[in-house]
Every structure is written in C-alpha cells, then in structure tokens.
Amino acid sequence: MQSKNAQLIFIHRTFKTSNWSSREKFSGAEQYEIVYPQKLHAVHRRAAGTSSESKYDDIVKYGIKANGEEVVLQLQKNRDLLAGDYSETLYSADGRQITTTPRIKDHCYYGGHVEGDAESVASISTCTGLSGYFETRGQKFLIEPLGASDRDEHVVYKYEALKQEPIKTCGLVNNSWEQDSSDPIKAIFRSSNSPEMKAYLKSKKYVELYVVADNALYKKYDEDTKNVRQRIFGIVNYINTVYKAINTHVALVGLEVWTDGDKCPLTRNAGFTLEAFSKWRRSDLLKRKRNDNAQLITGLDFEGTTIGLAFMKSICSDAFSAAVLLNFHFKSKPANMNWDLIGMCEAAGLYSQTSPWGGKSQVWGQEPEVGDPWASGQAGKNTT
Template identity: 25%
Template structure:
C-alpha cells in the first residue's frame, strides 16, 4: 500500500486549471413567465413546454422538454455520522422536473431549467448573453428574478495553466510508458454515437455548512448544476449523469492547502476510499474555498483512468451557471481538451475551454478535435451503459415499486393523498382489493372476460382478465410458422413481409424491389447492403441469403423523414431504381431497413438473423387438432381458445361469466366468434 501511495502521490501528470476573473450579476429584473399553449404553425409536439418571458428589453419564448435520466435512480448519497462513520441513504429524486431547450428565433441559444422547487431555476443563454433565473420566494403570482451574467474584461493578467508544450509532450510520453490508454483496436464499441459519463460528486464541508448543513439543499443544487453541465455537453452527444453524491458533513477528508496538492490528495483518497465503493467515469470535488485566481484543476485525459479521472472545482458563490461552466471546463480537461488558443473558434466570442472565466455555451473546434481524439483512444468507459450489478438498490416503502411484503406503493405521503386505493404504509385501504394492474378498476379486480390486452395484429392474441388477479395474464402470441397475410408466416408475434416493410418506410405505394436489386445491393458488403456485421466488418450476403439482408424497395414516390443519422440511398439496376436505407455502426435507434426475422425467403424458408433457413423443425406439441379447431396454438404450446369456447374439449359454448384456464381466457361475447384456423 505504501509503495502504491507513493507512486500516485509522486506521479507526474498533466493538469490544467481555470483562472478566476471577477464575474458578477447585473441588477435583477422581475418577470412572470407566461405559459404559451399554442403558437400556430410552430406548435410543438407533445412533451414540449413553451413559456414567454420579458427581460433584457424584449420578449423571449423558451421551448423546452423534460431531460430524463439526469440523476441515477436510486441515487446513493453518502454522509458521515458524528463518529465519522460512513452513512448511506437513497432519497427520492424526481426525474421529471429538469428541462433542456432553446429560445425561439435564436440559433445560438440554450435553456437549462428545473422546476423541482416550484418555479424556474437555471439559465437561458441568448447568443453571447447569459441570464440566470430563480423564483421569488413566497410569491403568489409566479414571479421570478432574472439576472444577466457579466464578465469584467478589464481585469488582467488573466491567469492560465503553466503547462508548457514541452511538458505536454513529456506527459504524453509518460502516458504511453505507463500504458494508461486503450487503443481503438482494443475496444470494439468505439464507434457508437451514444456516450454516457457517470459523474460522482463530492461536496466539501465548507460548502455543506454554507448550505445550512442541509443535505437536501446540497442535493438540489448539485442536480441543477449537473443539468447545466449536461446541456452544455449535449452537442458532443455526451450525456452526463449524476450517479453518486458524497457530502463531507463532519469535516473534510483531505487537507486543502494548495489546489494542485489538493487535487493530488483527492486522487489518492479516491483510490482508497471511493473507487471500489462507487464506480464512476469521473469524480469531482466541489469546494467552497478561495485559491486566489484559480477556480479549478483536473487531470487531462484522465477520464476512465482510475484514480486520475478526477478534478476539483471552487463552488464559492451562488451562481449555478457560473459554477456549471467551471465544472464543464474541468470535465473538458478530463475528456482530453486543452485550453483554447487564438486559432480556436466557436459561434460565440469565447468558448468553454478559454483559459479564463467567461460567459459562453459552446465548445471550440479545437475542443471537438481533442475530445474525439481522446475518446477514440481513451474513452472506452463512456460507451458502456451502467452495469446492473453496480446499481445499488434499496427496497423501501415509498419508492413507487411494489416489493416483497408490500400490497401496493403509492410513493410519498403527498402522492398517496391522491391514491384512492393505497395507504402510505404500502397496504391497501379498507375495502380495496387492488391498487394497480390492468385488471384493477376503482380498487376492485375486474370481472372475468374483461379485455386487458388488445390483439395488435393477426399474429398476436388478446388477453382477458381472469377475475381473480389484478394483473393481466402473460402476453402470448400465435405459434411461429402459422401462415398469415400475403403468403407470409407468423414469427415472434409479427407477420413480416418485404412489401409491408417497404410501405412502412416509403409510403403506401412502395413495394419490394426485384430480386436483381437484392442481389446487386446486398452482395456489396457495405452499410447499404449486407447480411450482418462481424466486429467492424460488414458481411456480404451469400446468393442464397440476399433476400434476408437490407430490404430493397421500388415504386418510391416520397423520401421519408427519417430519424437522425439515417440515410436513404438509391441504386439503379437496368431500368429499375432500388431504394433502401443504411444503418451504420453506433446507431441506437431501431433498424427499419433490415429484413425482419420470419420474412419468407423461399418455399418453406424464412429469414433468421440475416440467413435464409428452412422451416423444417421438430413436431410441435400443440397442433390445430389439439384445440379441436376451435382455438389456436400459442407460443407456449398451449391452446388459446377462440371467443365463446371453453377447454378442454371445446364442446360447448360458454357464458361470459364462466372462468377458463389461465391459458384460455374467456371472451366477453360468446357470439363474436373468431377463427384463426379454417
């Protein structure tokens, strides 16, 4: 342990800091945000909120939508007892009150607000001007204060990091020597568009005391800061999620003499006390102590590299936006970004990695390049979703999840006052038989025969309540291989055919292209035509599998409006134009252009995993005759009765009140006969 401690305490490593210029507020303006419910042709889709605010001499309309998964749920919060032993809690953290958006008519704008405390709190960036908004306490008319953030450009010299070009070269050489980076070739997931940075925040004792020694106040402030950070990193397609919080409630765990020594000590403390307890991609210490002109310090390219994936940030005043910029800057260093030079530009006057404090919301071209370069070499952890084994979950009454020993769970006391069936102690109210489930209506179990899950297509099966359970029976569907429309077969709850797939993509007049199109395109082995991907290589379709690669369409009259990163292509074969879509590596949206499993590709053949395979299979335990032709075999090899017929012999029609087995739910109308087999 001593040798390891010495190694990390003496390890030379490049770090950069953020210098402190005087940042101050203008005189506040009193505003009352007015909700905009409709605004003509620019009306937003559901999920967006619009508010009109007048400040800075003109009226602005802010459009925003909820930012989900900003804070890990449950969020582990660690504090210390008066005996300095570690205590863990998992308080309720709302996930529907943080918003991201923009200001109408201003391309270079940013909105990051929260409504968790009853009003708007956060920032609005309009070109080079930034405004911070917060609710007026005890206001009955939804009043808010709006402050304009200014920076004193007359203060010189502006301190900056003393890292020289020679030192950068030396540290890069040191990184290679110690093998701190993973190369692109060693991580096959480098291409993904989704990146997630799991951030752990440690708050020092002075900041805790400054917040009235109130853990809830600290937690709320940190969540608001992370909301701002997340909005600033959104253009880089990086989600910053708060996955853990530790508050030094009983004194600091390390000395805070100088910032560089504190950063080094924090990395050592983190290595022995935090890294195994609370895994993270980056951890930052928020401190309320002045270090002269320095506002932060962090290890360059330290992300994913324990214990150097950390930084320290001075949280001295009350401006969440100002502090959010500081943390964003220092996280930028962790992600491989250096300070901007005269050749680095963005849409605004200053960029986030400018060495001195400023008001901005944009990264420079230099920062983008440095970010991509480091992520490709070193950011392997950013591509991994949180490991379920690492997610700490504590079962307790009030978390809105019905767990062992609970009859229901209506959440907080305030939420339970609106629940007609459940009590705050997670038991049912007197007279209530249930509190949730699709077979629960007005705290009573629905009668047998009540439809609880509709049939969505001809290869699906409906389900009805059985009269005894508040839950709908298991979702089942027609047995694979049963014929369905247009000579296709049911497969995994779907009747798949290429004509239908083309209509879904290119409109009702589209149809599947000729076999020549499939042969010409799918044997290319590129993102427009292939039969799967092996590591990073597109696989060319064998001739026998060409109908199972990318779907090729004809008779296309309209180019569809596809989601981000999607591309439509056309390929000319003789007198035919073949249309299709690409799906390149790293896309997180469903692939609409891959021929679906179960699609017919020949006589008694279907596509499975981009291969055309025979439907010959072992005899099934359930056949139409098993159900006496008055039912259908489902995917569990059981009979699913047609409406009006009862198992086991299907000899007599039944009344709706009669209960059937769990695999043959009763139909509400015995005379509405449904036949799936002729």
C-alpha cells in the same frame, strides 16, 4: 395558422415587467429586468414509467422578457440526470457512513432552447421558481427567482451585467485551447479534422459522475443536505447542456456530503487538494462505488485565481480521473467552467462507452499513461 397567431398575441399580453420595483431585493447585477414568467400551454407528454402524480411536467414552456424582447423557453425534463443506481452518502456524528439509494422519480431540472432560435440553449431549474441560464442570438442571460414560485417576481439579466468579481480560471496542463478559452467545445470541433474523430464526436457518449461536497460547502448551505443536493443537481444539469454539443451525456451516479468532516486533507492550495482528493478516490471511493470521474465541490477559496483544477487526459484513467472545484457561481459564470472541470479537456476526444451505465471505456489511439504526474511535475499547473 390562426391559432398560432392567437397564442402569440396572448403571450404578448401576459408578459409583465415592472420598473425596477424590487431593486433592493437583488444586488447581483448592475442592470436587470424584473419579470413575471408566464407558464404557457404545452403538450403534456409523460415518459414511459412516469407517474401521473408527478409534480413537474416532462415538457414546459415559459414566456419571459429578456432585454426588452419576448422569448419563449421550451424546456424538457432531463430524464437521465441520475444514473439507475444513483446513491447518496452522508456521515453520522460519530463518523459512520450512511449510504442510501433514493428512487427519485420526479425532479425539476430541465434543458431546452428558446423557441424560434435553433442555435439557442437553456438550462433551467423550476424547483422554487425559475433559476438558470439561457443563450439566444449570441447573448447570454441568467434568470433568478425573487420569490418561491414560478409566478412570483424574477430577475433576468445579461451575463455581461454581472457585478465585477476577481477573474477566476481553471487549471490544466498543456491546455491546447488557451487561445480560445471562451468556447473550448467549439475548439474541439475545429481541431477534429480526421474522419474518425468526426465520427466519434457524433456518436453517443456517456460519463458516470460522482460528486463530493466537502464539509465547508455543507456548512455554507446551513448544514442542509437538501440545499446541497439542489445545488449539485443544478450543476450537473448545466454540464449536460454544455456537453450536448458533442453528444455526451453526464449522469450523476452518486452524491456524497462530508457532513461530519473532510475525509482527506484539504487546503486552499488547489494542487495539494487535487492530489489528496485523487488519492482518496483511489483508496476509498472506487472500492465501493464505480464512477468514470469524481468531482470535489469545495466551500474553500483557493489561493490566487484558480476556480478548479483537473488532470489532463484523465477521463480514461482510473488513477487520475478527478477534479476539484470551488463552489463558484456556475450558473453565473458559464464561460469560466472551461468544461475541463469534469476532467474531459483534451480527453473529450478519447472517451466512449459501450453502454449507458456500464461497459469498458473504448479509446481512440493510446490510453494516457497512468504514471505519477506529481513526480514528473505535470499535475497541478495552472494556465492562468
């Protein structure tokens, strides 16, 4: 007990904040704190097969201040962020497809919680300092680095302190969570009264996700595929933090960057872009790479207030399990992701696999009919 108290005293003394000395460096929030995270001693366990030369520990702890209070982020590396057959596809200047299967043994993406708060969650990247999102005691916080390491200055601010931006929403047909769009994961549990559905929600589920970055996004990241990769990995890591509540793991099976130009017609009309991307997935992608769901992250700005669009009840459908999303502030807009962004929406109660990285989908009840939703006018409608 004495050693624990001593550790807490040490944490308190090593927390550092400044009186807004770096305000000129950050303009993303109205109010924020400047902090210096303190990396705390943790048990350095390594997963089986992990090299002792790994740059990033499997388990890390950081002490920071949030809203004037000391908090400890207890983080564990997302070992299953990438599927076993993860691949990356780029294109040469003359349009040749270049696909590699990098064996990424080490990475810097973590999930976890705030010590002492069983209801808390955290999704953090430690690649270049601490960057990500954590929620504790009903309050949402974001942390961003102002330097290049975890020892440099960081900003911590509340989600509510973000500077006002135009409200963006996710498009979905017949969204039964419209009255509680702030937390659709909780809505799933409230609407799941049958013993079968409750048993399903407790069972382990897996989704193999394929992400495509369009040419506009590639250019926004200065045509640097490393930066695009970091962005996508961070998004998938965050999605896993959210879906953990319904015992669902999302593994990135592939990343494709349209480096030489877009492979299907894309416009600022979200409905048109979703249809075009879905057709490209069926005619091209599925012939060379299996996936449960494909996402297009675009650097374009959709018309109106739409941030993303997906087919409803499509996760079990080879034909329509696709979605299109803006490159929005995912870490800065957790409430706006609406979780239908990986096409699960109400299909979240339908999907299960027999094994983590293969096997046929098993469905409670009937699988959604695979017709042409565009012909019936059922796709591309926004619930804004």
